[in-house]
Amino acid sequence: MRQVFSSALFDFEFLRVLGAAPYHGAEIGECLEAASRIRDGDAEGWYRVWLDMGHRAMALADEAHARHDKTAACWAYLRASNYFRASEFFLHCAPNDDRILAAAQESVGAFDKGWVLLDATVRSVAIPLEKNQELPGRLYLPATHQRLGADKLPVILQTGGFDSTQEELYYYGAAGALPRGYAVLSFDGPGQGLPLRRDKLHLRPDWEVITGKVVDYLIHELAPEHGLDVSRLALYGASLGGYLALRGAADPRIKACVSIDGPYDLFQVAHSRMPTWFINGWLSGWLSDGFFNMVVDRLAATNFQLRWEFGHSKWVFGVDSPAEVMRAMKRFSLEDGKTQYLSRLRCPTLVTGPAESFYFTPAQNAEKIFDGLTQLGPAEKELWIGKGKSTGGLQAKIGSLALLHHKVFTWLDGQFGIKRSNAGRA
Numbered sequence: 001m002r003q004v005f006s007s008a009l010f011d012f013e014f015l016r017v018l019g020a021a022p023y024h025g026a027e028i029g030e031c032l033e034a035a036s037r038i039r040d041g042d043a044e045g046w047y048r049v050w051l052d053m054g055h056r057a058m059a060l061a062d063e064a065h066a067r068h069d070k071t072a073a074c075w076a077y078l079r080a081s082n083y084f085r086a087s088e089f090f091l092h093c094a095p096n097d098d099r100i101l102a103a104a105q106e107s108v109g110a111f112d113k114g115w116v117l118l119d120a121t122v123r124s125v126a127i128p129l130e131k132n133q134e135l136p137g138r139l140y141l142p143a144t145h146q147r148l149g150a151d152k153l154p155v156i157l158q159t160g161g162f163d164s165t166q167e168e169l170y171y172y173g174a175a176g177a178l179p180r181g182y183a184v185l186s187f188d189g190p191g192q193g194l195p196l197r198r199d200k201l202h203l204r205p206d207w208e209v210i211t212g213k214v215v216d217y218l219i220h221e222l223a224p225e226h227g228l229d230v231s232r233l234a235l236y237g238a239s240l241g242g243y244l245a246l247r248g249a250a251d252p253r254i255k256a257c258v259s260i261d262g263p264y265d266l267f268q269v270a271h272s273r274m275p276t277w278f279i280n281g282w283l284s285g286w287l288s289d290g291f292f293n294m295v296v297d298r299l300a301a302t303n304f305q306l307r308w309e310f311g312h313s314k315w316v317f318g319v320d321s322p323a324e325v326m327r328a329m330k331r332f333s334l335e336d337g338k339t340q341y342l343s344r345l346r347c348p349t350l351v352t353g354p355a356e357s358f359y360f361t362p363a364q365n366a367e368k369i370f371d372g373l374t375q376l377g378p379a380e381k382e383l384w385i386g387k388g389k390s391t392g393g394l395q396a397k398i399g400s401l402a403l404l405h406h407k408v409f410t411w412l413d414g415q416f417g418i419k420r421s422n423a424g425r426a
Contacts, residue, residue: 005040008358009305012398015389017050017086019399020168023175024075025082030057034083041304043090051103054083058110070117077114081107081167089163090304093311101197104165108194111167119143120178123226127187127217133201135214136166136194137187139222140174148181152229154416156258157214158186159207159248161241161396163312165193172238172260172396176405182412183228185218189244191316202318205331211235211248219253232416234258236408238396239360240266242352246334246369250344256415257349258408261396263360264368266332272364282323289323296322334372342372348380349373350411355385356393382411 005011018031030053037049061076084107088100115122121141126134147153158173160166166188174184188195189210191203204210215233223230234256237245242262249257263269271279278295281287300307310322317328334341351373353366360366362385370383384407386392389399397404413420 004035005038007040007305009308010038010040010046012394013086013089015394015399017082019401020079020082020171022402023171024078025168025171026079027057030079030083043093043304043308046090047087047099047103050083050087054080054087054103054106054110057083061110061113065113065117074114074117077110077117078170081111081114082171084110085165085168090308092163092315093307095311095315104194104197107165107167111170115170118178120146120174125185125217125222127214129190129210129213133199135187135189135210137185137214137217138166138174139226140170140178140184140186141226142178142181142183146179146181148418152227152232153181153183154232154234154412154418155183155185155218155223155228155230156234156236156412157211157218157248157254158184159211159235159237159241159244160186160188160192161237161239161244162191162203162316164239164241167193171401172404173236176401176409180409180413181418182409183226185214185222187214196316200318203316207244207247208250211244211254212251215248215251215253231255234412234415236260237262240332243332243334246345246349247341249347249349250341252346254347256347256412257345258412259349259369260352260404260408261354261357261360262365262369263332264334264365264372267326267329268333268364269359270326270329282326289321292323292326293321334369340372342369343375345373346375348415349376350382350384350408352384352386352392352397352407354393354395354397355387356389357395359395 003011004014014035017026020026021028034049034053038045057076057080061073064072084103088103091097091100120143123139125137125139127137129135156177158169160169166186169186173186177184190201195201219230235245235248235254236258238260242259245257246259282292300310310325313325319325319328351366351370353362373381392400392403
């Protein structure tokens with residue numbers, strides 16, 4: 001299929017921005033103009049152009065808001081937020097660059113102006129973690145006319161992934177959930193969004209601890225006040241977030257898990273993309289850390305995708321070298337000693353995979369996860385492998401968000417006993 005950029009990474013990230021268009025996270029014409037102004041592989045150009053597109057959208061939003069056109073203002077604020085998010089993405093090779101936090105804060109600020117104008121109730125929350133640390137979250141509640149009768153609200157707890165922000169999560173979660181009568185609590189954890197950029201908190205392998213704290217907060221602080229049905233609580237994540245959701249779903253308070261395109265073992269994903277002699281030589285100790293780092297750094301000097309992958313990974317994991325990145329990845333696995341971590345799950349689980357992913361291929365990830373859920377019966381687990389850009393074949397279902405929502409909520413409705421009719425939403 002024809003690409004906008006010849007670089008697979010640049011093309012994917014462009015589609016990631018464009019793919020939010022159905023939910024007002026992008027304007028097609030603006031994205032095409034941006035692409036025409038960016039040279040393939042030019043991270044600085046990518047930053048400048050998307051930052052400019054964000055400021056242009058903000059100006060339109062402010063003008064519409066001054067005229068009391070809440071709809072136009074909301075849409076423009078949302079896409080400004082997404083453009084600001086995209087602008088700093090390729091700067092992660094140098095995470096000390098001050099422009100990263102500045103653009104991220106512009107993204108958050110634009111989104112905060114936009115959600116006030118949504119046809120929904122949105123509440124910003126600070127979720128206690130530990131040692132006086134707090135995680136930023138947002139609770140989305142459907143408007144009265146969107147609700148499923150007089151019942152309490154089914155609720156989705158949405159976790160991010162390896163390079164997402166909470167603002168982007170809106171397009172994958174609340175944008176599809178609210179019109180269907182679901183509440184959503186999204187959050188940025190360590191290694192994500194502002195906790196990484198502002199607070200210097202790094203990604204943790206014990207994500208079940210993180211989600212456990214968030215579930216505590218949801219049940220004890222949010223559910224009583226907002227009518228949330230904790231007996232219909234789903235945990236949902238995409239890409240690495242799909243893996244993190246599986247870890248959190250071992251909590252018996254989680255009643256359904258949606259794992260979108262996640263890995264089974266992060267180290268094995270990286271291992272499979274390296275020459276066998278090189279990675280095995282390092283693992284055996286025949287090649288030193290110094291040699292491993294030197295080879296990766298030299299290759300990365302002429303390969304932007306590799307440079308970004310290791311640069312972003314060092315930042316997220318809080319380590320200083322490619323060898324340390326590889327060791328950190330070993331801690332993100334569903335192998336749990338002599339057993340599988342998956343054996344702890346008792347809730348119904350939807351697992352998906354992307355046939356065209358250049359990271360998490362289905363055979364070694366989605367299919368392996370699905371096969372590992374041996375304790376679940378046929379009615380309690382489902383596997384969907386997307387094939388082709390239009391049917392969920394790209395990582396995290398980029399470019400197929402409407403289809404993603406269709407599939408996810410058809411499955412969740414079935415698990416939670418939600419029956420929709422022409423007479424109403426349920």
